[in-house]
Amino acid sequence: MSRFLFVTDLDNTFVGDDDALRELSQLLSKHRQEHGTKIVYATGRSPVLYEELKQERNLMEPDALVLSVGTEIYLDKRDTPDTDWSKKLSEGWNREVVLSKTAEFSELKPQPDTEQGQFKVSFFVEQSVAAGILPQLESSLSESGLDVKLIYSSGIDLDIVPSSSDKGQAMQFLREKWNFVSERTVACGDSGNDIALFAVGEERGILVGNARPELIQWHNENPVNHRYLAKNVCAGGIIEGLKYFGFL
Structure with a gap:
């Protein structure tokens, strides 16, 4: 057994089955202590909502937090985002222009202030209208010279973030920072914003x-040998997958 980098979404992935979560947390904690494995939570939750979940589920302390759909990285229990990551995201991003352009679309309902960030503007968009307006919004933002992308997940949540920001690129940033090869890195997720x-x-x-269906569809349309669809749900599925890949 050797160390690996473990990156997981939280809601309905790491969290959702309390018994399996306790078992997985014990396994990961032991592996970190004995082999130096690194544990990363990558979630769409804001810092406020993450703290709520952490207290509610008594989550183990991670080595890094990737919050707000990859727009904030917190290392070593610090309460301010990593400056190297923030600097990378600032290129091609202008929050005021994003707000100006999105104001033209009445279908976009702003999420609470706790869910907005320096590099993230978030809305609720009903699934019934999303397919019609998101391409128009994307075109409008692009014509403004912004280098941004739209992440729509769970049939309701829309996040507008810098193109260089998502959970996947945050994972790569940490993988390189901590010198893990891709073969010793594992990512776990359940929804559209985990595709990255x-x-x-x-x-x-x-x-x-x-x-969720959007992730299953993408998985089926993009088959590869290094991805595994578990039979068990939430943390139980993660344990199943970690054993499949030989990490446990």
């Missing part, structure tokens, strides 16, 4: 058994 974790390179991927 699975599409960035040849890191091992675990889709939990309760993965």
Whole structure:
């Protein structure tokens, strides 16, 4: 057994089955202590919502936090985002222009202030209208000279972030920082905003058994040997996948 980099989404992936979560947390904690494995939570949650979940589920302390869909990285329990990552995201990003352009679309309902960030503008968009307006919005933002991308997930959440920002690129940033090869890196997820974790390179991927339709569809349309669709749900599916890849 040797160390590996473990990166996981939280809601309905790491969290969702309390018994399996306890078992997985014990396994990971032991592996970190004995082999130097690094544990990263990569979630769409803001710092405020992450703290709520951490207290509610008594989550183990990670080595790094990737929050707000990859727009913020926190290292070593610090309460300010990593400056190297923030500097990388600032190129081609102008929050005021994003706000100006999105104001032209009445279908976009702003998410609470706690869910907005320096490099993230977030809305609720009903699935019934999303397919019609998102291409128009993307075109409008592009014509403004912004280098941004739209992440739509769970049939309601829209995040507008810098093109250089997502969970996958944040994972790559940490992988290189800590000198892990892709073969010793594993990512786990359940929804559309986790596709970035699975599409960035040849890191091992675990889709939990309760993965949402948009992720299953993408998985089926982009088959590779280094990705695994588990039968078990949430943390149970992660344990299954870690054993499949030989990490446990």
